[in-house]
Amino acid sequence: MISLRPIGYVVGLLVLALGAAMLLPALIDLPTEAGASGTFALSSVVTMMAGLTLILSCANSRTRGLDIRQTFLLTVACWLSLPIFGAIPLWTGPVPVSYTDAFFEAMSGLTTTGSTIYSDLDQLSRGTLLWRALLQWMGGVGIIVFALAFLPMLKVGGMQLFRSEAFDTFGKILPRAAEIAGSISGIYLVLTLACALSYGAAGMGLFDAITHAMTTVATGGFANYNNSFAAFTPAAEYMAAIFMILASLPFVRYIQLVAGAHQPLFHDSQIRAFLAILAGAVLVLALWQTAVSEQPTEPAFRKALFNATSIMTGTGYASANYNLWGSFPVAVIFLIGLIGGCAGSTCCSVKVFRFQLLFAALVSQIRQLHSPSGVFRPRYEGRTVADDVMSSVVAFFVMFMLTLGVVTAILGLMGLDMITALSGAATAVANIGPGLGPEIGPAGNFAGLPDQAKWVLAMAMLIGRLELMSVYVLFTVAFWRG
Amino acid sequence: MISLRPIGYVVGLLVLALGAAMLLPALIDLPTEAGASGTFALSSVVTMMAGLTLILSCANSRTRGLDIRQTFLLTVACWLSLPIFGAIPLWTGPVPVSYTDAFFEAMSGLTTTGSTIYSDLDQLSRGTLLWRALLQWMGGVGIIVFALAFLPMLKVGGMQLFRSEAFDTFGKILPRAAEIAGSISGIYLVLTLACALSYGAAGMGLFDAITHAMTTVATGGFANYNNSFAAFTPAAEYMAAIFMILASLPFVRYIQLVAGAHQPLFHDSQIRAFLAILAGAVLVLALWQTAVSEQPTEPAFRKALFNATSIMTGTGYASANYNLWGSFPVAVIFLIGLIGGCAGSTCCSVKVFRFQLLFAALVSQIRQLHSPSGVFRPRYEGRTVADDVMSSVVAFFVMFMLTLGVVTAILGLMGLDMITALSGAATAVANIGPGLGPEIGPAGNFAGLPDQAKWVLAMAMLIGRLELMSVYVLFTVAFWRG
Numbered sequence: 001m002i003s004l005r006p007i008g009y010v011v012g013l014l015v016l017a018l019g020a021a022m023l024l025p026a027l028i029d030l031p032t033e034a035g036a037s038g039t040f041a042l043s044s045v046v047t048m049m050a051g052l053t054l055i056l057s058c059a060n061s062r063t064r065g066l067d068i069r070q071t072f073l074l075t076v077a078c079w080l081s082l083p084i085f086g087a088i089p090l091w092t093g094p095v096p097v098s099y100t101d102a103f104f105e106a107m108s109g110l111t112t113t114g115s116t117i118y119s120d121l122d123q124l125s126r127g128t129l130l131w132r133a134l135l136q137w138m139g140g141v142g143i144i145v146f147a148l149a150f151l152p153m154l155k156v157g158g159m160q161l162f163r164s165e166a167f168d169t170f171g172k173i174l175p176r177a178a179e180i181a182g183s184i185s186g187i188y189l190v191l192t193l194a195c196a197l198s199y200g201a202a203g204m205g206l207f208d209a210i211t212h213a214m215t216t217v218a219t220g221g222f223a224n225y226n227n228s229f230a231a232f233t234p235a236a237e238y239m240a241a242i243f244m245i246l247a248s249l250p251f252v253r254y255i256q257l258v259a260g261a262h263q264p265l266f267h268d269s270q271i272r273a274f275l276a277i278l279a280g281a282v283l284v285l286a287l288w289q290t291a292v293s294e295q296p297t298e299p300a301f302r303k304a305l306f307n308a309t310s311i312m313t314g315t316g317y318a319s320a321n322y323n324l325w326g327s328f329p330v331a332v333i334f335l336i337g338l339i340g341g342c343a344g345s346t347c348c349s350v351k352v353f354r355f356q357l358l359f360a361a362l363v364s365q366i367r368q369l370h371s372p373s374g375v376f377r378p379r380y381e382g383r384t385v386a387d388d389v390m391s392s393v394v395a396f397f398v399m400f401m402l403t404l405g406v407v408t409a410i411l412g413l414m415g416l417d418m419i420t421a422l423s424g425a426a427t428a429v430a431n432i433g434p435g436l437g438p439e440i441g442p443a444g445n446f447a448g449l450p451d452q453a454k455w456v457l458a459m460a461m462l463i464g465r466l467e468l469m470s471v472y473v474l475f476t477v478a479f480w481r482g
Numbered sequence: 483m484i485s486l487r488p489i490g491y492v493v494g495l496l497v498l499a500l501g502a503a504m505l506l507p508a509l510i511d512l513p514t515e516a517g518a519s520g521t522f523a524l525s526s527v528v529t530m531m532a533g534l535t536l537i538l539s540c541a542n543s544r545t546r547g548l549d550i551r552q553t554f555l556l557t558v559a560c561w562l563s564l565p566i567f568g569a570i571p572l573w574t575g576p577v578p579v580s581y582t583d584a585f586f587e588a589m590s591g592l593t594t595t596g597s598t599i600y601s602d603l604d605q606l607s608r609g610t611l612l613w614r615a616l617l618q619w620m621g622g623v624g625i626i627v628f629a630l631a632f633l634p635m636l637k638v639g640g641m642q643l644f645r646s647e648a649f650d651t652f653g654k655i656l657p658r659a660a661e662i663a664g665s666i667s668g669i670y671l672v673l674t675l676a677c678a679l680s681y682g683a684a685g686m687g688l689f690d691a692i693t694h695a696m697t698t699v700a701t702g703g704f705a706n707y708n709n710s711f712a713a714f715t716p717a718a719e720y721m722a723a724i725f726m727i728l729a730s731l732p733f734v735r736y737i738q739l740v741a742g743a744h745q746p747l748f749h750d751s752q753i754r755a756f757l758a759i760l761a762g763a764v765l766v767l768a769l770w771q772t773a774v775s776e777q778p779t780e781p782a783f784r785k786a787l788f789n790a791t792s793i794m795t796g797t798g799y800a801s802a803n804y805n806l807w808g809s810f811p812v813a814v815i816f817l818i819g820l821i822g823g824c825a826g827s828t829c830c831s832v833k834v835f836r837f838q839l840l841f842a843a844l845v846s847q848i849r850q851l852h853s854p855s856g857v858f859r860p861r862y863e864g865r866t867v868a869d870d871v872m873s874s875v876v877a878f879f880v881m882f883m884l885t886l887g888v889v890t891a892i893l894g895l896m897g898l899d900m901i902t903a904l905s906g907a908a909t910a911v912a913n914i915g916p917g918l919g920p921e922i923g924p925a926g927n928f929a930g931l932p933d934q935a936k937w938v939l940a941m942a943m944l945i946g947r948l949e950l951m952s953v954y955v956l957f958t959v960a961f962w963r964g
């Protein structure tokens with residue numbers, strides 16, 4: 001039997017913290033009459049009480065560190081229980097939504113996906129907008145800690161590649177997570193503040209600057225206005241592009257930078273590949289916009305930069321309805337969304353290093369073809385890629401494609417058209433935010449989907465955010481027997 | 483410098499043989515006035531003279547075995563020069579087509595793809611129909627020899643897995659190819675005769691039985707009538723399904739069977755996986771046809787069996803316009819076409835063993851997740867998969883997806899609609915035959931595509947048929963420098 005008490009204890013702590021965070025929107029909505037101050041206060045009390053109950057009922061088992069199965073269970077339990085409580089203030093707030101919608105929104109927030117079920121953001125109170133931003137901001141830092149502390153030790157999806165970097169003290173998994181969270185939080189906070197200041201300088205109001213900084217650094221993509229970033233100045237678009245990129249680099253590099261080592265940041269091959277692919281996509285889209293659609297150069301470059309960065313980093317803001325750019329640009333945008341940013345950032349999707357590993361396999365195969373008697377093994381960052389890393393990455397791709405296929409098929413059987421089903425599946429599994437097509441594209445929202453489709457998409461977000469295998473391992477017989 | 487003379491010598495021999503083969507259609511068209519007897523005779527003379535010239539001009543270099551680069555060049559040179567000559571009688575025949583169309587048809591024949599540019603097969607002479615069948619039949623045995631003699635030694639696409647089976651005498655590559663061709667040809671001929679007899683028993687005329695047996699055993703799919711297999715009896719459909727399946731199994735197993743060992747045939751995990759996937763697809767399609775489309779059981783099962791087998795084995799006959807079955811059955815049919823049959827058969831596409839290796843990587847990853855401190859390596863047929871095999875397979879998938887994407891994009895830029903572009907690319911790279919949609923679907927043909935699209939598709943057939951890397955290696959700098 002797996003002992004569930006240590007898991008309950010940690011989940012309880014996080015639920016308590018989530019409840020405490022609800023006091024912020026409660027405070028900010030106090031002055032406004034139409035606000036949701038009471039809702040948030042009440043939800044906060046309920047959530048904190050639930051957290052406390054869980055803590056107390058599990059407290060008598062001293063946490064002596066978690067074993068591997070407990071770690072997997074903890075991961076999924078956290079990312080399932082937080083949206084359950086995070087949805088409460090949205091569900092019971094002054095803008096009425098069903099619990100399905102509230103849960104979808106909370107899951108979309110905590111997984112930093114950014115798909116929304118609100119068809120009119122302008123009628124939401126500041127407290128509600130802040131809550132959406134907070135969900136993403138907390139989810140963002142949570143995922144970095146998860147990627148740095150849990151995934152490499154769990155050997156999920158090739159992340160063991162990043163194990164012995166920066167944090168090579170091999171402690172128990174929870175103290176280690178706390179230590180990493182400490183180092184990361186400072187950097188995360190500084191990035192958020194710098195982003196907010198830049199947004200302020202680019203003309204945003206204080207509230208918008210802070211909330212958008214939160215959803216930018218989390219590469220989350222929740223916006224405060226129906227027309228997303230098109231509500232702001234061109235300068236804000238440039239600032240957003242810069243901070244979305246900064247948020248997509250491995251946070252370990254920033255820790256090293258603060259410690260005085262700039263070498264690792266500037267010589268990271270994943271960062272180089274990420275920037276090169278992004279630059280290529282921006283160039284192609286800008287050229288298409290100027291040449292084929294005959295746009296003037298500056299807005300064409302800006303729209304290309306902003307929207308390509310937004311999709312490739314998985315943020316999901318829109319400053320233009322790129323659905324109307326033609327089928328070639330849409331294909332480019334769809335494909336870079338399936339690449340994503342760097343591992344160890346707030347980014348989601350497949351991530352650049354996995355494509356680099358595929359490419360390394362391709363190069364070693366071509367060497368092999370030139371001299372069949374030799375033995376060539378894929379190399380990454382100057383070192384031979386261990387076999388278990390390669391097969392983890394292959395397993396990741398297989399499950400990614402299978403998940404996309406199955407979610408698309410389920411959505412199709414629920415009556416969604418092919419483009420909505422496929423792009424909805426992709427945007428959920430890759431935690432991007434907007435899909436393609438008129439309904440869920442950059443100009444639409446997820447309000448009109450059938451309820452079951454929302455649950456399927458919410459689960460797809462969870463599975464994608466936890467790098468698939470962390471979830472699927474729970475469905476193997478050996479997990480529960482062993 | 484690569485010495486080209488030994489390559490020219492072998493190509494010359496094959497061109498000479500192709501020219502000699504043109505005498506068969508010349509003979510069969512002799513009695514008919516509207517026939518193409520003269521065309522074939524003339525083409526035969528031209529082709530044989532070209533072959534002889536090539537042989538004589540390259541003969542003074544004794545072939546002392548080929549090195550690795552010569553082997554790659556030879557492979558591509560053969561599959562490029564044979565369609566160039568094979569197209570001549572179609573181009574100059576009584577039914578006028580452009581050289582582009584004739585080359586497309588000849589490439590489609592020799593690669594056993596089976597896409598046709600003839601919009602009216604009924605007006606073709608028997609000689610022309612026989613020539614199309616002969617192209618596929620020769621291409622089919624050619625590809626088996628290529629897969630057994632060349633690919634494992636070249637280490638292309640993971641085929642080194644099959645190296646030491648059955649033919650483990652390690653000689654020079656050309657004598658080895660000749661030896662394998664000898665063993666295979668007998669079995670290939672027996673299968674073809676058995677198929678022709680079965681077709682005769684199922685009511686086909688002699689000529690149809692023989693030509694369709696040729697295109698069945700080659701999993702080629704050229705038919706003699708506009709409505710493909712719908713022209714024949716239900717019994718013929720069942721017979722075709724059986725022989726398409728037999729042609730999709732590894733031919734090495736038949737050699738072992740003839741040598742008295744039935745164990746290898748019945749214990750081959752690739753064969754089991756192939757049959758299981760096919761059975762699953764047939765079941766799903768038959769259930770859909772009876773339940774959703776309310777068809778009676780027998781024709782529903784037969785149509786499902788025949789059409790699923792035809793697409794999964796990459797044969798490409800049609801006995802129904804499955805385009806009209808609904809979007810779910812079409813998706814199933816499209817996907818099984820991308821799986822394909824077994825390695826070492828006349829089948830094309832990705833092939834079952836590569837999916838088995840991906841699945842093995844997945845299983846070893848899940849084991850790894852259960853105990854992260856252990857080391858688990860993918861296993862296939864009871865043995866650990868060598869690293870170079872896994873990275874070959876990964877490289878194959880990467881290039882397969884890239885090729886599909888690039889060909890689709892090029893066809894899209896040429897103005898083809900998305901379904902035609904994507905399914906056209908897939909059917910060419912996977913050598914299946916029919917695409918999807920009204921134009922190139924099972925009820926259509928490739929006549930109406932723009933000329934450039936036909937050349938692109940012909941090259942895609944070549945690249946797919948030679949397992950991609952055999953062609954792409956020629957485009958690396960190291961190949962020509964080394």
Ligand SMILES: [K+]
Nearest residue numbers: 113314315432
């Ligand atoms: K996002």
Ligand SMILES: [K+]
Nearest residue numbers: 595796797914
């Ligand atoms: K075919």
